[in-house]
Amino acid sequence: MDFLAGNLPLILCGLVGFGLLLAEAFMPGFGIAGFLGIVLEAAAIYSAWISHGPVFALIVTVIIIAVISVSVYLSYRSALKGRLSRSDLVLKDEEKAEADSETKSLMAYQNREGVTVTALRPGGTIEIDGVRLNAASGGELVEKGARVRVLGAKGDHVIVRPLKDM
Numbered sequence: 652m653d654f655l656a657g658n659l660p661l662i663l664c665g666l667v668g669f670g671l672l673l674a675e676a677f678m679p680g681f682g683i684a685g686f687l688g689i690v691l692e693a694a695a696i697y698s699a700w701i702s703h704g705p706v707f708a709l710i711v712t713v714i715i716i717a718v719i720s721v722s723v724y725l726s727y728r729s730a731l732k733g734r735l736s737r738s739d740l741v742l743k744d745e746e747k748a749e750a751d752s753e754t755k756s757l758m759a760y761q762n763r764e765g766v767t768v769t770a771l772r773p774g775g776t777i778e779i780d781g782v783r784l785n786a787a788s789g790g791e792l793v794e795k796g797a798r799v800r801v802l803g804a805k806g807d808h809v810i811v812r813p814l815k816d817m
Contacts, residue, residue, distance in 0.1 A: 657702070658698075661711070664698060668695060669718060676723070699711040758803065763780075764800050766799070768783060768795070769795055773787050773789070777809070779801070787809075787810055799811040
């Protein structure tokens with residue numbers, strides 16, 4: 652019991668840090684949880700060094716790296732095959748294929764002319780033969796009612812240039 656009481660900061664830092672790193676694995680980007688997790692893991696190693704010396708700190712470091720490695724492996728495996736792969740956190744192949752097919756269908760409008768329904772700042776809406784499309788200019792402002800030509804497609808919108816520039 653004395654060992655547990657004497658090493659409570661080390662144990663708490665290690666467990667809370669691991670929990671924060673695990674939470675960070677399921678959040679997009681790298682944020683405060685990941686940073687705090689790393690800081691707490693480093694504090695656990697430092698606490699082990701101060702309390703028991705460098706050999707014990709090395710053992711704690713190896714244990715932390717092993718636990719994090721196993722959890723990363725299990726998360727990766729779950730993302731490919733397990734429950735995580737069926738969650739909304741992972742983009743499905745069907746959704747990727749749908750996005751690709753949408754871009755391909757928009758490529759049918761390449762080199763066609765239309766009119767802006769809204770001002771493009773740089774995004775907005777254009778109309779070609781009665782069909783409204785999401786559009787983006789090359790970064791410049793295109794006024795409402797301007798004639799544009801479709802240069803290509805990207806994702807769910809077409810890329811256009813005003814006809815006066817062509």
